C-alpha cells in the first residue's frame with residue numbers, strides 16, 4: 397500500500413489514502429508502521445477518508461495504536477498531503493477530526509504547500525470525569541504531587557487533553573521519567589499529554605512534550621498551543637508568540653478566544669508499505 401511520510405517540526409507521521417484502500421485493523425497497522433525498527437518509523441499515522449461535514453476527514457492514531465481526537469503537527473502534514481496530491485484542490489478548506497471540524501489555510505510556494513495555519517478552535521478547561529479525576533478538573537497552575545515530586549500543573553483540552561508544567565530550567569527535567577509519571581497518573585484515567593515549559597520572554601517560550609501514546613517527541617502541535625494559552629494566563633506572555641520546540645518553531649496566535657497555529661509541513665518520502 398502506497399504511503400507518504402511527513403514531518404512537522406520533527407513530529408513525524410505516516411499517511412495512507414483511505415479513499416484508495418480499504419484499511420482495516422487500523423490500530424494494529426499504526427503500531428506496525430510507526431515502529432522505528434520493524435516498521436517505517438513515526439510518531440503517528442493518519443488515514444484520509446471522506447467526510448459529510450467537511451472537505452475531508454483525518455483519522456489519527458498514535459504510534460502505540462491508540463486513537464487521539466486531534467494532532468496539531470499531524471493536521472498540517474495531512475493538509476499538505478491532501479492538497480499536494482490533489483485530493484482537495486483548495487488553499488482554504490476544512491478537515492473533520494474527532495475534536496471537531498478544523499479550518500486550514502495553506503501557504504503555497506512553487507505549487508507546493510510549505511506552511512499551514514490551523515484554526516484549532518477554543519481551548520477548554522472544563523474536563524469530563526472520564527478523562528480527569530474530579531480533583532484535577534479545571535486546575536490552572538495548581539500544586540500537585542506526582543511520585544513525591546511537586547509540580548505546578550494546568551489541565552487544558554486543545555483538540556486533545558494536555559497538562560502544562562512551567563519550570564525555571566527545562567534542562568533540569570528528566571522528560572522521559574517525569575513525563576511518564578504524570579502521563580500515567582491515576583488522576584488521568586485515559587492518560588494525558590505532558591508539556592514542560594520555560595518562559596524566555598513575552599513573545600517566546602520553550603516547550604518539551606512527553607506525548608500520550610508516543611512518548612517524548614521533538615514537537616507537539618496541540619501541546620504548543622495548549623502551553624501558549626496557559627502561558628498567557630499564568631505567566632502573562634503575549635497572545636501572538638513563538639513556541640520553540642526541539643524540532644523547530646511554531647507560531648501560536650490567540651484571537652477572539654480562538655487559537656491559530658502556523659508551522660511547517662514537509663514531505664520526507666513516499667513508497668510502498670509491505671504488510
Ligand SMILES: N[C@H](CCC[C@H](N)C(=O)O)C(=O)O
Pocket residue numbers: 407439440458463464465466467468469470556557589607608609610615616617618619
Ligand atoms: N499524543 C496525542 C495526539 C498527538 C498530538 C501531537 N502529535 C500534536 O502534534 O498535537 C494524544 O494522544 O492526545
